[in-house]
Amino acid sequence: MTNVPSSSDTLDVRGFLGSSLELPCGAVLRNRIAKAAMSDSLGNGEGDPTEAQARLYERWAEGGAAISIIGEVQGDPKYPEKPGNLVFGPQSDKRAIQELVTRGTAKGTHLWPQLGHAGALSHLPLSDPKGPSPLDMPGLQCAGMSIEEVKELPSLYAEAALFAKEVGFTGVLVHAGHGFLLNQFLSPLFNHRDDAYGGSVEARSKIVLAILEEVRRAVGASFPIGIKINSTDKLEGGLTEDDALEFVRLLDTSSVDLIDISGGTYFPGAKASSEGTSSGGPYFMDFARRAREVTKVPLMLTGGFARRDQAVEALSSGVIDVVSLARAMVLNPSLAADWLTDEGGDPAYPKFDSPPKGGVTAWYSMRLTALGEDNEQAFTMDPAMALRDYEERDARRDILWMAKFS
Numbered sequence: 001m002t003n004v005p006s007s008s009d010t011l012d013v014r015g016f017l018g019s020s021l022e023l024p025c026g027a028v029l030r031n032r033i034a035k036a037a038m039s040d041s042l043g044n045g046e047g048d049p050t051e052a053q054a055r056l057y058e059r060w061a062e063g064g065a066a067i068s069i070i071g072e073v074q075g076d077p078k079y080p081e082k083p084g085n086l087v088f089g090p091q092s093d094k095r096a097i098q099e100l101v102t103r104g105t106a107k108g109t110h111l112w113p114q115l116g117h118a119g120a121l122s123h124l125p126l127s128d129p130k131g132p133s134p135l136d137m138p139g140l141q142c143a144g145m146s147i148e149e150v151k152e153l154p155s156l157y158a159e160a161a162l163f164a165k166e167v168g169f170t171g172v173l174v175h176a177g178h179g180f181l182l183n184q185f186l187s188p189l190f191n192h193r194d195d196a197y198g199g200s201v202e203a204r205s206k207i208v209l210a211i212l213e214e215v216r217r218a219v220g221a222s223f224p225i226g227i228k229i230n231s232t233d234k235l236e237g238g239l240t241e242d243d244a245l246e247f248v249r250l251l252d253t254s255s256v257d258l259i260d261i262s263g264g265t266y267f268p269g270a271k272a273s274s275e276g277t278s279s280g281g282p283y284f285m286d287f288a289r290r291a292r293e294v295t296k297v298p299l300m301l302t303g304g305f306a307r308r309d310q311a312v313e314a315l316s317s318g319v320i321d322v323v324s325l326a327r328a329m330v331l332n333p334s335l336a337a338d339w340l341t342d343e344g345g346d347p348a349y350p351k352f353d354s355p356p357k358g359g360v361t362a363w364y365s366m367r368l369t370a371l372g373e374d375n376e377q378a379f380t381m382d383p384a385m386a387l388r389d390y391e392e393r394d395a396r397r398d399i400l401w402m403a404k405f406s
Contacts, residue, residue, distance in 0.1 A: 012312075012316075013308065013312055013339070013340070013342075013344065014340060016032065016312050016315040016316050017031060017032050017033060017308075017311060017312060017315065017323070017339055017340055018031050018032075018340050019031065019032060021066075021298065021321055021322065023224050023257040023258060023298060024255075024257045024297065024298070025221060025222050025223065025224050025225075025255075025257045026222050027110070027170065027171065027222070027223075027224045027257070029066040029067055029110060029322065030066045030108050030109075031064070031066040031336065031340065032066065032315055032321065032322050032323055033064065033065055033066055033311070033322075033323055033325065033335075033336040033339065033340075034065060034066060034067045034068070034069065034300060034322050034323065034324040034325065035060045035065045035067070035068040035069065035324075035325060035326075035329045035336075036069060036302045036324040036325055036326040036329070037069040037070065037071030037072075037114040037173065037175070037228065037260075037302075037326075038071055038326050038330075038364075038365075038368070039071055039072055039081060039082055039084070039085070039365070040053060040056060040070070040071075040084070040365070040368045040372075041082055041084030041085075041365050041368075041369075041390070041393075041394075042056060042084055042368065042369065042372060043083070043084045043085055043086050043087075043397075044397075044400070045083050045084070045396065045397030045398075045399075045400030045401055046091075046400050046401065046404045047074070047077060047085065047086055047087030047089075047091065047092060047401070047404070047405070048086065048087075048092060048093040048096045048097065049086060049093075049096045049097055049099070049100040050372075051372075052369060052372030052373050053100060053372060054096075054099055054100040054103045054104070054372075055103070055371075055372045055373070055374065056333075056368060056371050056372035057070070057100060057103060057104030057111060058103035058104060058106055059333040059334075059371060059372075060104070060109070060329065060333050060336075061103070061104055061105060061106035061107055061109035061111075062106055062107065062333075062334070063329075063332075063333045063334035063335065063336055063337050064107075064334065064335075064336030064337030064338075064339075064340060065109055065329070065336045066109065066110065066322070066336070067109065067110035067111070067112060067171075067322075068104055068109060068110070068111050068112075069111075069112050069113075069114050069173050069324075070086065070104075070111070070112070070113045070114060071114035071116070071175070072085045072086075072114060072116045072118075072175065072180075073085065073086045073087070073088060073113035073114055073115055073116065073160070073164075074086070074087045074088070074115075074116060074117065074118075074160075075087075075088055075089065075115060075117070075156045075157060075159060075160030076089075076117060076156055077089070077091075077126075077401070077404075077405040078122075078126075078127055078128075078405070079117050079118050079119060079122040079127055079129070079130070079181070080118060080122060080123050080126055080127065080401070081116065081118045081121065081122070081123060081180070082123055082394060083123065083125075083126060083394055083397035083398050083400070083401045084393075084394070084397060086113065087405075088113070088115075088159075088160045088163040088164060089159075089160070089163070091404065091405070092163070094167055097167050098167050098168055101167060101168040101169055102168070105168070105170060110170040110171055110224070111169055111170055112164075112169060112170065112171040112172055112173050112224070112226065113160075113164050113169055113172055113173070114172075114173045114174075114175050114228065115157055115160050115161060115164075115172055115173065115174055115175060116175035116180050116181070117153070117156075117175075117180065117181040117182070118180050118181065119131040119132070119142070119180055119181030119182075119184045120135055120140060120142035120179075120181075120184055120190065121140075121179055121180055121266055121267070122142075123398075125395075125398045125402075126398060126401050126402065126405075128143065129141070129142035129143070130142055130143045130144065130145050130149070131143075131144065131145065131181065131184045131190055132144065132145060132150075132181075132184050132185045132190060132191040132192075132193055132197065132198065133190060133191055133192040133193055133198075135190065140267060144193075147195060150197055150207055153207055153210075153211055154207075154210045154211045154213070154214035154215075155214060157174060157211045157214065157215055158211075158214040158215050158217065158218035158219075159218070160172075161215045161218055161219050161225070162218040162219060165218075165219050165223055170224065171223060171224030171225065171226065171257070172215065172219070172223075172224070172225055172226070173225075173226040173227065173228055173258075173260060174208075174211060174212060174215065174225065174226070174227045174228070175228050176208050176227055176228060176229050176230075177228040177229050177230040177260075177262050177263070178228075178230065178262065178264065178265055178266060179233070179264075179265025179266045179267045182207070182208050182211070183229075183230055183233070183239070183265065185197065185204055185205075185207050185208060186201075186204050186205060186208065186229075186230070186239055186243070186244075186247060187204075187230075187233050187235075187238045187239040188204070188237065188238070188239070188243070189233065189235055189236075189237040189238040189239075190238075191204050201243050201246040201247060201250075202246075202250065205247050205250050208227075208247075209250060209251075209254060212225065212227065212251075212254050212255070212256055213254070213255075216255045221255075224257045224258065225255065225256055225257055225258075226256065226257060226258035226259070226260055226300070227251065227256050227258075227259055227260065228260040228262055228302070229244060229247065229248070229251075229259060229260065229261060229262070230244060230262060230263050230264070230265070231244050231261055231262070231263040231284045231287035231288075231291075232244060232263050232264075232287070233263075233264070233265050233267075234263060234264050234265065235265060235267060238265070241287055241290070244287065245287070245290050245291060245294060248291045248294055248295050249294045249295070251295060251297060252294060252295035252296065252297060256297055257297070257298065258297065258298050258299075258300055258322070259291070259295065259297050259298070259299050259300065260300045260301075260302055260324060261284050261287060261288050261291060261299060261300065261301050261302065261320075262284065262301075262302040262303055263283060263284050263287075263303065281304055281310055282301055282303060282304040282305050282310060282314055283303040283304035284301060284302075284303055284304075285301065285314060285319065285320075288301050288319050288320050289319050292318070292319045292320075298321040298322065299319070299320045299321055299322070300320065300321065300322035300323075300324050301314065301320045301322070301323065301324060302324035302326065303324075303326075305323055305324075305325055305328065306328060306346065306347075306349065307346045308339045308344045308345075308346055311323040311325075311339070327349075327364055328346075328347050330364050330367055330368055330371070331347035331348070331349065331367075332345075332347045333371055335347060350363075352382070352383050355382075355383035355384070356383060356384055356387055358387055359382075359383025359384055359386060359387045360383050362383060362386040362387040362389075362390040362391075363381060363382070363383045363386040363387075365386070365390055366379070366381055366386040366389060366390055367379055367381075367386075
């Protein structure tokens with residue numbers, strides 16, 4: 001994608017974007033630009049990385065990102081988000097994962113897996129979804145987890161985190177946003193439990209805090225642990241900003257090293273992350289300002305950064321510590337390095353006429369494949385073509401996943 005000039009002349013670009021950041025555990029990020037977790041869908045269908053995935057993260061490392069986050073990574077193959085996810089466990093191909101890590105940590109880039117469990121949103125061809133409570137909604141049904149299953153979650157996440165450390169990842173991000181399992185526990189719309197894990201914000205947060213505690217016990221004091229949270233579910237009756245702020249207060253007493261603020265869910269009927277936000281800027285900055293007042297933990301903000309001047313302004317405000325970029329990094333995998341030059345340069349975003357539902361997301365996903373194959377110059381798909389190819393690829397991988405994990 002062709003870059004267009006960016007305007008940050010009145011702000012100290014290198015002073016804010018280029019400064020290093022020491023996390024509470026002692027680990028250091030070389031600058032303030034992160035490649036956000038995205039479902040790159042480049043696993044091989046058996047929970048292991050492909051050559052294209054290793055090359056993709058190598059390109060982001062070469063392109064100057066301080067940290068790249070892989071999403072989604074499962075500790076339990078029974079509840080995946082998609083069949084292109086990675087799985088950490090005894091069936092994993094450690095050699096392939098170590099190759100991914102070696103290439104994704106080039107030039108001092110941190111590489112963290114986003115550890116998740118899709119819960120009620122588990123991919124139906126591969127799962128019988130389970131969430132905090134039974135749900136029977138249009139387009140969404142799931143069973144409820146037993147108390148025994150809930151209590152097993154901390155060890156599940158801890159084992160995945162320890163696996164990540166042992167194969168060379170430089171940190172982990174626990175996924176508690178976007179409608180997946182831990183976000184479901186936090187949300188009163190989906191957590192109707194009447195035991196110790198439901199009811200008040202503190203009770204709904206209990207399992208997430210237990211997971212963070214167990215992960216810390218497993219990986220030690222000097223290994224970075226981050227968490228992605230929702231500032232809001234953007235659903236009536238779901239997690240509110242006030243509830244999310246109270247959760248941030250609780251996180252401030254934990255050993256977490258980085259809080260990644262995002263929002264929205266993949267549940268049917270949820271509003272887009274951009275809806276109801278100011279145009280042309282990061283989506284959740286107002287919530288980040290409130291969060292900054294109740295925690296000393298470094299904050300990362302994901303969503304809505306399209307231009308360098310927006311990133312510099314957000315960092316210069318002192319509200320956030322790291323800018324996290326998703327689609328911008330798909331359009332230009334060397335965007336971090338570009339933004340640290342005098343010339344800068346912002347990605348030129350494509351415009352689509354009447355794309356099918358899910359088509360734009362599929363377009364970005366398939367462009368990730370082209371990047372991993374060093375073939376983006378020949379990428380000419382429109383959203384409809386991308387959606388077709390994406391779904392056909394998932395169907396092929398469903399077969400492989402079932403054969404390995406069933």
